[in-house]
Amino acid sequence: xxxxxxxxxxxxxxxxxxxxxxxxxxxxxxxxxxxxxxxxxxxxxxxxxxxxxxxxxxxxxxxxxxxxxxxxxxxxxxxxxxxxxxxxxxxxxxxxxxxxxxxxxxxxxxxxxxxxxxxxxxxxxxxxxxxxxxxxxxxxxxxxxxxxxxxxxxxxxxxxxxxxxxxxxxxxxxxxxxxxxxxxxxxxxxxxxxxxxxxxxxxxxxxxxxxxxxxxxxxxxxxxxxxxxxxxxxxxxxxxxxxxxxxxxxxxxxxxxxxxxxxxxxxxxxxxxxxxxxxxxxxxxxxxxxxxxxxxxxxxxxxxxxxxxxxxxxxxxxxxxxxxxxxxxxxxxxxxxxxxxxxxxxxxxxxxxxxxxxxxxxxxxxxxxxxxxxxxxxxxxxxxxxxxxxxxxxxxxxxxxxxxxxxxxxxxxxxxxxxxxxxxxxxxxxxxxxxxxxxxxxxxxxxxxxxxxxxxxxxxxxxxxxxxxxxxxxxxxxxxxxxxxxxxxxxxxxxxxxxxxxxxxxxxxxxxxxxxxxxxxxxxxxxxxxxxxxxxxxxxxxxxxxxxxxxxxxxxxxxxxxxxxxxxxxxxxxxxxxxxxxxxxxxxxxxxxxxxxxxxxxxxxxxxxxxxxxxxxxxxxxxxxxxxxxxxxxxxxxxxxxxxxxxxxxxxxxxxx
Amino acid sequence: xxxxxxxxxxxxxxxxxxxxxxxxxxxxxxxxxxxxxxxxxxxxxxxxxxxxxxxxxxxxxxxxxxxxxxxxxxxxxxxxxxxxxxxxxxxxxxxxxxxxxxxxxxxxxxxxxxxxxxxxxxxxxxxxxxxxxxxxxxxxxxxxxxxxxxxxxxxxxxxxxxxxxxxxxxxxxxxxxxxxxxxxxxxxxxxxxxxxxxxxxxxxxxxxxxxxxxxxxxxxxxxxxxxxxxxxxxxxxxxxxxxxxxxxxxxxxxxxxxxxxxx
Numbered sequence: 001x002x003x004x005x006x007x008x009x010x011x012x013x014x015x016x017x018x019x020x021x022x023x024x025x026x027x028x029x030x031x032x033x034x035x036x037x038x039x040x041x042x043x044x045x046x047x048x049x050x051x052x053x054x055x056x057x058x059x060x061x062x063x064x065x066x067x068x069x070x071x072x073x074x075x076x077x078x079x080x081x082x083x084x085x086x087x088x089x090x091x092x093x094x095x096x097x098x099x100x101x102x103x104x105x106x107x108x109x110x111x112x113x114x115x116x117x118x119x120x121x122x123x124x125x126x127x128x129x130x131x132x133x134x135x136x137x138x139x140x141x142x143x144x145x146x147x148x149x150x151x152x153x154x155x156x157x158x159x160x161x162x163x164x165x166x167x168x169x170x171x172x173x174x175x176x177x178x179x180x181x182x183x184x185x186x187x188x189x190x191x192x193x194x195x196x197x198x199x200x201x202x203x204x205x206x207x208x209x210x211x212x213x214x215x216x217x218x219x220x221x222x223x224x225x226x227x228x229x230x231x232x233x234x235x236x237x238x239x240x241x242x243x244x245x246x247x248x249x250x251x252x253x254x255x256x257x258x259x260x261x262x263x264x265x266x267x268x269x270x271x272x273x274x275x276x277x278x279x280x281x282x283x284x285x286x287x288x289x290x291x292x293x294x295x296x297x298x299x300x301x302x303x304x305x306x307x308x309x310x311x312x313x314x315x316x317x318x319x320x321x322x323x324x325x326x327x328x329x330x331x332x333x334x335x336x337x338x339x340x341x342x343x344x345x346x347x348x349x350x351x352x353x354x355x356x357x358x359x360x361x362x363x364x365x366x367x368x369x370x371x372x373x374x375x376x377x378x379x380x381x382x383x384x385x386x387x388x389x390x391x392x393x394x395x396x397x398x399x400x401x402x403x404x405x406x407x408x409x410x411x412x413x414x415x416x417x418x419x420x421x422x423x424x425x426x427x428x429x430x431x432x433x434x435x436x437x438x439x440x441x442x443x444x445x446x447x448x449x450x451x452x453x454x455x456x457x458x459x460x461x462x463x464x465x466x467x468x469x470x471x472x473x474x475x476x477x478x479x480x481x482x483x484x485x486x487x488x489x490x491x492x493x494x495x496x497x498x499x500x501x502x503x504x505x506x507x508x509x510x511x512x513x514x515x516x517x518x519x520x521x522x523x524x525x526x527x528x529x530x531x532x533x534x535x536x537x538x539x540x541x542x543x544x545x546x547x548x549x550x551x552x553x554x555x556x557x558x559x560x561x562x563x564x565x566x567x568x569x570x571x572x573x574x575x576x577x578x579x580x581x582x583x584x585x586x587x588x589x590x591x592x593x594x595x596x597x598x599x600x601x602x603x604x605x606x607x608x609x610x611x612x613x614x615x616x617x618x619x620x621x622x623x624x625x626x627x628x629x630x631x632x633x634x635x636x637x638x639x640x641x642x643x644x645x646x647x648x649x650x651x652x653x654x655x656x657x
Numbered sequence: 658x659x660x661x662x663x664x665x666x667x668x669x670x671x672x673x674x675x676x677x678x679x680x681x682x683x684x685x686x687x688x689x690x691x692x693x694x695x696x697x698x699x700x701x702x703x704x705x706x707x708x709x710x711x712x713x714x715x716x717x718x719x720x721x722x723x724x725x726x727x728x729x730x731x732x733x734x735x736x737x738x739x740x741x742x743x744x745x746x747x748x749x750x751x752x753x754x755x756x757x758x759x760x761x762x763x764x765x766x767x768x769x770x771x772x773x774x775x776x777x778x779x780x781x782x783x784x785x786x787x788x789x790x791x792x793x794x795x796x797x798x799x800x801x802x803x804x805x806x807x808x809x810x811x812x813x814x815x816x817x818x819x820x821x822x823x824x825x826x827x828x829x830x831x832x833x834x835x836x837x838x839x840x841x842x843x844x845x846x847x848x849x850x851x852x853x854x855x856x857x858x859x860x861x862x863x864x865x866x867x868x869x870x871x872x873x874x875x876x877x878x879x880x881x882x883x884x885x886x887x888x889x890x891x892x893x894x895x896x897x898x899x900x901x902x903x904x905x906x907x908x909x910x911x912x913x914x915x916x917x918x919x920x
Contacts, residue, residue, distance in 0.1 A: 243780065243781055245780045245821075245822060246822070247821050247822065248817045248818060248820070248821050248822055248823070249818060249821045255821075257778065257780065259779060259781055262773070262777045262778060262779050263777070266777065266778040266821070268821065
């Protein structure tokens with residue numbers, strides 16, 4: 001290790017440990033333990049600190065420090081300090097004003113620390129780093145660690161967990177070295193921000209404390225206009241505040257922690273947060289030019305081609321948000337393949353995120369086929385490869401919490417799907433994951449009101465594809481009120497529409513989804529269909545004696561994936577489910593019925609998505625969609641009207657209404 | 658006012674009472690609330706409160722074979738407690754732990770909640786757990802002699818550093834503040850243990866347990882002839898509590914009671 005750099009980090013330790021350290025005897029590893037962590041802690045809670053620190057040193061005078069540091073106590077000399085302490089890059093600039101007090105051989109030096117507000121991390125002392133690599137035998141382990149974490153913003157705890165098993169050497173030692181090489185920056189997971197007149201603390205990982213929304217976890221349908229009013233009220237009434245606790249780690253009586261993202265490791269204000277640099281700013285040696293191959297043989301329909309062109313134009317252009325609004329079964333995925341290729345060619349990082357894990361799992365094999373030579377990392381709650389270097393990332397929106405300022409292109413598939421807009425941490429996470437100049441593409445069939453309004457105001461570019469890729473119109477749902485069906489089911493009365501639905505499935509040898517509003521209805525409806533409707537149908541038409549397996553599935557079902565897989569393999573003929581299957585899972589030759597479609601669980605978007613399960617293949621473009629509500633409601637009529645309007649439209653990018 | 662349920666996070670409306678009409682909740686800065694204020698109806702049904710169980714450890718006899726139930730002073734005790742009584746006789750120490758009271762049954766739901774509290778570190782749950790203990794305390798304060806000191810079971814220094822907080826101490830402190838009894842964390846110290854105790858057998862656990870606690874050299878509370886209430890999170894075999902109580906007993910405490918969240 002270079003002597004000067006060594007001295008440089010001695011100083012930052014010096015001014016906050018307050019301990020007398022014999023710095024001539026320290027190895028880098030022991031320095032680390034004594035110095036960096038405490039240094040970090042002092043920065044943590046005083047993120048905007050300007051004031052005076054006391055240096056305690058064993059050296060005779062400030063001149064001695066100067067000598068040891070190479071005239072760099074002011075730390076303005078670019079040449080002699082590593083990244084992080086140069087004026088252009090720094091977190092703080094040190095001015096030494098020295099009241100030299102002698103007391104028994106030790107010296108107190110007053111050093112004022114000014115924090116620079118803006119960081120400009122683009123400046124890299126490349127030659128310095130190269131020199132480091134040459135002077136030191138370059139540690140493979142360290143480089144792999146840096147590559148695996150590139151672009152991420154993670155707790156020290158996580159780094160320890162992930163790497164502690166693999167690294168033979170002490171993780172902290174590796175980290176110290178990487179820090180000196182400028183691979184990452186120390187950061188505080190809990191930052192402060194001025195909102196109005198108040199300084200508020202917020203969690204940098206999930207944005208808790210920013211008060212972007214406050215009715216935390218609820219189903220999307222549960223927001224009425226009255227509740228929206230109350231949301232404004234409750235923001236004022238009970239804002240998100242990070243709770244304080246007495247922490248045994250740092251000894252502080254008021255250590256803040258974030259209650260929202262506890263699942264991913266507890267964020268405390270005394271826990272170091274590591275911001276890893278990545279992309280082109282990364283100093284990690286990249287393998288030679290990547291061989292990006294685009295292997296896709298499919299044919300785009302004229303509408304898709306047009307949309308793909310528009311998307312490419314957007315990718316080259318200035319604006320940073322794009323809405324790809326395509327009806328269910330329009331072939332959305334193929335449209336952005338080319339844009340991804342365009343970015344990968346330029347060696348940029350791409351993230352495909354979705355609130356739903358099913359969507360990610362379904363995309364994985366397709367993308368691996370299309371980009372055979374690109375490293376693809378798939379991140380979801382149960383994935384193995386959580387920390388690996390890659391060019392193309394596929395992740396659930398929850399997993400994007402770990403990234404920061406990394407992606408040049410973010411594609412949010414099914415952006416209106418369930419937890420995304422209910423949990424305000426997810427939009428925050430996605431926004432955080434892209435670079436300042438990065439672009440976001442929202443892909444959905446049913447954008448939310450806010451999104452459409454933004455499109456109308458011209459804030460977001462968009463393209464609308466009102467036709468499926470095979471050119472046939474969408475199946476229009478047929479609405480048949482069935483009266484008080486809950487009571488009928490309880491009393492085992494025959495509901496004729498259900499009989500008709502089942503007869504058609506049997507006669508035409510099709511598969512069926514039956515959606516019900518709530519989980520607790522599933523068993524009841526399943527029993528009813530099996531014991532009442534099916535025997536009745538068989539009585540009426542004795543030719544249908546073949547087996548007709550039915551099953552029910554819901555979100556907390558332990559056999560969920562298995563059942564869905566069996567449905568895909570055509571081992572289940574009729575699957576009863578809640579809104580969890582409203583998107584993602586598509587079976588050819590299927591019909592859909594929604595029992596209780598007037599329930600508030602099914603909003604317009606959900607109904608359109610459900611209707612979109614049907615008739616997606618070119619050889620099966622006609623299918624039946626049934627709504628069986630207690631009564632007609634506006635939500636259902638809106639869904640039907642929207643589908644009919646799409647069927648009337650012809651041109652992509654037609655008017656929005 | 659609707660709020661979100663502590664366990665499942667779904668919104669629910671807590672039951673409304675006459676008291677709410679006459680008090681303004683802002684002014685009443687109460688942190689220990691009744692269970693209905695914390696949990697929605699579904700979650701409340703999953704919280705199984707222990708009543709009429711073993712006299713000594715409040716284990717419920719609901720799913721226990723009658724072979725494992727013994728008579729004791731006009732009531733019934735479980736097999737575990739009978740073994741503890743035998744152990745006490747062998748030690749000739751008199752009653753070590755007068756009794757333990759657990760509030761809730763340690764079922765899957767409670768386990769989830771405790772995991773969230775202890776291992777994920779959701780410290781907000783301490784208010785809920787302290788509320789549970791407090792409501793239980795209200796119901797049975799007459800049964801015991803006056804309690805002089807409330808003390809949590811300590812964590813070892815290493816574990817404390819790792820976790821950042823002592824889960825029993827947070828709850829015990831809230832409880833002590835509420836009922837106005839002296840609180841101290843400085844009665845005992847705990848040695849570092851190599852592996853977590855939940856994996857061990859009873860005998861083994863007991864043997865190690867007795868060496869686990871130390872007197873705190875800087876203790877400043879005189880416990881001679883005093884009644885002490887120990888607070889812990891889970892009562893599994895009782896070894897932890899008996900070991901801690903044994904040490905306190907040797908130092909001259911009069912009665913030692915224990916309060917645990919789950920059994």
